[in-house]
Amino acid sequence: MKKFLIAFVMAVLPLAANAAGGAGVHLDHMEVDLENKASLQRGMKTFVNNCMGCHSAKYQRYERAAQDLGMPNELVEQYLILGDQKIGEQMTIAMSAKDASGWFGAPPPDLTLEARLRGPDWLYTYLRSFYQDESRPWGVNNAVFKDVGMPNVLEYLQGTQLNHCSPEQMRAEAAIDPLTGKEMGKCLTVVEGSGELSEEEFDKVVYDLVNFLAYIGEPSKLDSHRIGTYVLIFLVLFFFVAFALKKEYWKDVH
Template identity: 45%
Template sequence: MKALIAFVLLLLLSPLTVLAAPVASGVQPRVIDVTDKAALRDGANTFVGYCMGCHGTQFQRYQTVADDLGIPYEQMLQTLAPAGASIADPMQTRLLPDDAKAWFGAEVPDLTLITRVRGSEWLYAYLHGFYADPARPRGVNNTVYPNVGMPNVLESLQGHQVLDCAEPTAQPCTRLRVIPGTGSLDARQFDDKVRNLVAFLAYSADPVQTKSRQIGLYVLLYLALLILLAYLLKREYWKDVG
């Protein structure tokens, strides 16, 4: 009985956040919070500005994002949706599959469920993991996804990142260094930008997760109360036995 009560209390106290994994460049772990609407709005802006030219979130709609994140419809259509889009349209990229194959050698994946497939920790590390590699067709590689075909679309924000290993080692070099002055953001600002982008994609993968967890908390509270009442009733029935 005590173990069951302790388990229920543990579930009640579980946070609605995810701790992102540390990355090879030495960036400290950050919390991915899908309840922070300001962060999600910033992540949505980053996604539309830097990712949506190639990637979409076709199972997400502009209207849903606007409602959930507190963005007026007019502002949503002016700042986040392409010209001519309806508020009810899905957030699809306009990159055609044939063009994607011609430019990148493969179709570009939709990102609606990327955090479900890969995890928020993986995506957080991946977006930090790009570095200059002249041997690659697009001049970049990635410590998390070697031989990546995607260009580093966030380089203008982060700066020019390179491997930082002076001597050969038995293991592949994964230590990274950003050349100062080559990006518009400092390390902390860029990390915030990536964290917010990952948070937006984590929200997009399950837009009702916050509401579901709130309902789950109410259910757990009800079960905890029911367990307590059952335990007290049991004590009342058995207090004169033996």
């Protein structure tokens, strides 16, 4: 019975997580690349400048990030620590959860483990799927997080996005016009010239940002990759040593 219950909860959990996030909308895929240090560095910069006004990453220390991403401590202190925090401290923020709940309806959650909770694809899609909706307090809604309490903080880069689809059409991967039965093209389109970046450039900024969020979710993955390489090199070398030894031992037997 206990086993059954556990299996049941495991089966239902992802559904529950999905329901909380406006289920069913197609997610754009991205390939996390923790070896791409330049991307992770750019992602950290975007995170610090655009997200840490409201979100902390309190299980991540600046110093660890500096080490892992190959940045000198002084540069991190100078350019990536905006307040008077020290390099050895965690990436916390000054805003209290209580104040934030009052301002936004929901407190901005800590994002250290967010990539593990939602997955990189969800984050990559979420951050590019805000659209204009005057009925909402911040004038925006989100295709994968209905009635989200977060303003579209990257709008200055992406531009204003409009939504041409009904919720049902958004769930279908390709939007079909119910009257004509024809494909309508993309649901979300950016008003031309309303943002600083082209669509491609903006996708890249968000890619780097989510790459960084994936890194802070599992910082030891970088270590595992490195150690894994050493282990493989060791095994290859050891094979030759063992083989030579075997030959030596059996030499006199034959």
